Amino acid sequence: KQEVTQIPAALSVPEGENLVLNCSFTDSAIYNLQWFRQDPGKGLTSLLLIQSSQREQTSGRLNASLDKSSGRSTLYIAASQPGDSATYLCAVRYYGNNRLAFGKGNQVVVIP
Amino acid sequence: SQTIHQWPATLVQPVGSPLSLECTVEGTSNPNLYWYRQAAGRGLQLLFYSVGIGQISSEVPQNLSASRPQDRQFILSSKKLLLSDSGFYLCAWSVSGGFFDEQFFGPGTRLTVL
Numbered sequence: 232k233q234e235v236t237q238i239p240a241a242l243s244v245p246e247g248e249n250l251v252l253n254c255s256f257t258d259s260a261i262y263n264l265q266w267f268r269q270d271p272g273k274g275l276t277s278l279l280l281i282q283s284s285q286r287e288q289t290s291g292r293l294n295a296s297l298d299k300s301s302g303r304s305t306l307y308i309a310a311s312q313p314g315d316s317a318t319y320l321c322a323v324r325y326y327g328n329n330r331l332a333f334g335k336g337n338q339v340v341v342i343p
Numbered sequence: 344s345q346t347i348h349q350w351p352a353t354l355v356q357p358v359g360s361p362l363s364l365e366c367t368v369e370g371t372s373n374p375n376l377y378w379y380r381q382a383a384g385r386g387l388q389l390l391f392y393s394v395g396i397g398q399i400s401s402e403v404p405q406n407l408s409a410s411r412p413q414d415r416q417f418i419l420s421s422k423k424l425l426l427s428d429s430g431f432y433l434c435a436w437s438v439s440g441g442f443f444d445e446q447f448f449g450p451g452t453r454l455t456v457l
Contacts, residue, residue, distance in 0.1 A: 235386070265445060274349075274433055275387075275448040320387070322446075330402060331446060333386040 233258045235323050237334035245342050250308035252337045254321030259299045265331065266295050266306050267320040275320065279306070311341045345370035347449040349434050355455045362407075362421040364452050366434030369415065374436040376417040377446065378409055381431040393417060429456045 236255045244250055254264070263282045267275040279288045279295040281304065287296040292309040308315055318338045322331040346369045356362060368374050378390040389402045391409035399409050406425050410418045417434055434449040 267448070272451075272453065274450040275435075277445055277447055280445045322387075330389040330392075331387075335384075335386045 233323070233325050233328070233332050235321055235332045235334040237319075237321055237337050239337065240335065241338040241340075243340040243342055244311055246311060246313060248311055250306075250311045250315065250339060250341075252306040252308075252319050252321075252339070254304040254306070254323075254334055256302045256304075256323045256332075258325055259302055260326045261299060262324045262326050264295075264297055264304050264324070265322045266293075266304075267322065269318045269320060269336065271318075278319075311339075313341045313343050315339065316341050345436070345447065347434060347436055347447060349432075349449040349452050351452060352450065353453045353455075355457060356424050357457055358426055359423050362419070362424050362428070362454070364419040364432055364434075364454075366417040366419075366449055367415055368417075368436045371415070371436070371438065373414055374438065376411065377435040377437075378417065378419050379433040379435060379448075381433060381451075382429075387433065391419070424456045426456050429454055 234257045261283050265280045266278040268278055269275050279290055281288045281295055281297045294307040297304045318336040320336045321334045324331055348367050350365055376393045379387045380390055381387050391399055391401055393399050393411045396411055407421050432452045435446045437444045437446045
């Protein structure tokens with residue numbers, strides 16, 4: 232079964248600290264991996280898309296890495312701000328599958 | 344630029360009533376379209392996807408149906424709602440032929456069935 236796991240479900244960090252969010256997947260035959268942000272009651276905002284041939288992607292303070300051999304992706308958010316408080320979702324596209332497999336998300340609170 | 348709209352934003356319906364949720368995409372042609380449901384404590388679940396007008400694929404058996412009457416319009420329907428249909432419904436799109444490309448989501452519809 233192609234599962235995606237995000238642990239912990241919730242975390243709090245003081246403002247200014249770097250955020251590290253982990254996403255684990257059970258099948259290394261992935262096509263790509265996408266990180267999303269979701270604010271309460273809102274839709275998903277795409278943050279980064281990493282193709283299976285890539286090791287990392289960067290956008291501003293965000294950096295996402297991909298290690299297929301260990302079945303892991305990590306989202307780094309540098310110098311966290313209260314505005315970074317949200318739920319972060321990881322989604323994996325596997326070869327031969329039309330669907331994105333989503334994790335349940337990491338709910339992040341950045342404390343001023 | 345591309346935008347995706349969903350309405351209504353919130354909906355409260357009694358059990359047994361019909362449902363129609365609408366999603367439209369602007370700024371692109373022949374997109375792939377998707378309906379997801381997000382239930383409390385669960386991850387997002389893909390319900391339907393469409394690669395073109397009138398072409399619908401269902402991912403899970405359920406009380407819902409989908410239709411695509413126009414290129415950039417995707418509709419989620421039910422004839423009789425169940426309590427278990429409550430949830431947050433999200434529409435998404437990706438570029439034509441791009442199942443493996445980035446997906447972009449709409450603002451969602453919060454459905455409560457009483």
